[in-house]
Amino acid sequence: MTSNHPVAGCRARAAARSVVDMQIQPSDLGLIARVTGLGKRYGHGAGSVTALDDVSLGLRRGEFTAIMGPSGSGKSTLMHIMAGLDSPTAGRAWLGDTEITELSDSALTVLRRRRVGFVFQSFNLVPTLDVRGNVLLPFELDGRRPSGEEQAWIDELVGALGLGARLRHRPYELSGGQQQRVAIARALATRPDLVFADEPTGNLDSRTGREVLGLLAIASARYGQSIAMVTHDPVAASHADRILFLADGRIVRDAARSSAEEISAYMLSMEVAA
Numbered sequence: 001m002t003s004n005h006p007v008a009g010c011r012a013r014a015a016a017r018s019v020v021d022m023q024i025q026p027s028d029l030g031l032i033a034r035v036t037g038l039g040k041r042y043g044h045g046a047g048s049v050t051a052l053d054d055v056s057l058g059l060r061r062g063e064f065t066a067i068m069g070p071s072g073s074g075k076s077t078l079m080h081i082m083a084g085l086d087s088p089t090a091g092r093a094w095l096g097d098t099e100i101t102e103l104s105d106s107a108l109t110v111l112r113r114r115r116v117g118f119v120f121q122s123f124n125l126v127p128t129l130d131v132r133g134n135v136l137l138p139f140e141l142d143g144r145r146p147s148g149e150e151q152a153w154i155d156e157l158v159g160a161l162g163l164g165a166r167l168r169h170r171p172y173e174l175s176g177g178q179q180q181r182v183a184i185a186r187a188l189a190t191r192p193d194l195v196f197a198d199e200p201t202g203n204l205d206s207r208t209g210r211e212v213l214g215l216l217a218i219a220s221a222r223y224g225q226s227i228a229m230v231t232h233d234p235v236a237a238s239h240a241d242r243i244l245f246l247a248d249g250r251i252v253r254d255a256a257r258s259s260a261e262e263i264s265a266y267m268l269s270m271e272v273a274a
């Protein structure tokens with residue numbers, strides 16, 4: 001029986017909310033990451049900028065998701081908060097069943113190291129380590145060596161990314177595209193649950209870019225790795241299973257796999273509407 005009494009109604013709504021927020025874990029919904037009511041505001045007062053406004057979404061296990069939208073729409077901010085690299089000013093975020101908006105910095109560092117891989121536009125390779133050392137760094141940080149199966153996957157990655165002859169080279173001896181391929185091998189090496197990639201093909205020629213996207217798709221299809229990729233490139237996004245479009249800090253469209261032409265047409269319509 002429902003009550004019309006305002007206090008009882010309030011309590012009922014709070015109870016319902018706690019069922020949603022506390023008892024149903026993201027993994028029960030097949031989600032590898034989830035955010036609810038996410039907001040991010042930079043600065044205070046008149047000069048403040050709202051980068052994210054009430055964003056709720058779940059990333060499904062094994063799914064390759066592209067995040068698109070005009071410059072300044074909040075793509076990087078959303079990715080950074082979902083990866084635990086930045087904190088929101090409103091809302092909650094989970095990685096697996098762990099609420100990351102409640103974690104200490106040290107707990108977050110361990111969680112990220114074990115479960116998340118990153119590919120940034122700026123590569124972020126360690127300059128003093130050679131290619132092999134950079135690819136194996138996540139294992140080193142976790143205090144272990146790759147298993148036989150993991151080594152076979154690393155060998156496949158290194159081969160597919162054309163890095164076999166470069167294993168003893170340092171980052172400064174590589175081209176930008178080669179450095180990006182090392183960063184991708186490093187992000188995928190431990191087969192983390194979730195890989196965040198920010199414009200991973202931005203510095204690659206189109207053939208290498210296609211190979212990299214193919215590898216990301218294999219990683220998600222074969223190993224159930226979830227990939228969240230920020231991109232401006234409709235061709236890159238056409239490799240994804242799902243495409244989220246952001247505008248002014250909000251999700252304005254959640255689309256299934258689409259062709260590059262369909263994605264371009266939608267991006268164009270967003271620009272015209274803006």
Ligand SMILES: Nc1ncnc2c1ncn2[C@@H]1O[C@H](COP(=O)(O)OP(=O)(O)OP(=O)(O)O)[C@@H](O)[C@H]1O
Binds near residue numbers: 072074076077078
């Ligand atoms: N550290 C910051 N301080 C102030 N404003 C910021 C900061 N970082 C981002 N912003 C603002 O937040 C909004 C969203 O930025 P964000 O980088 O997430 O957008 P984006 O969609 O990734 O853009 P782009 O495609 O150009 O990389 C923008 O208006 C941006 O200027």
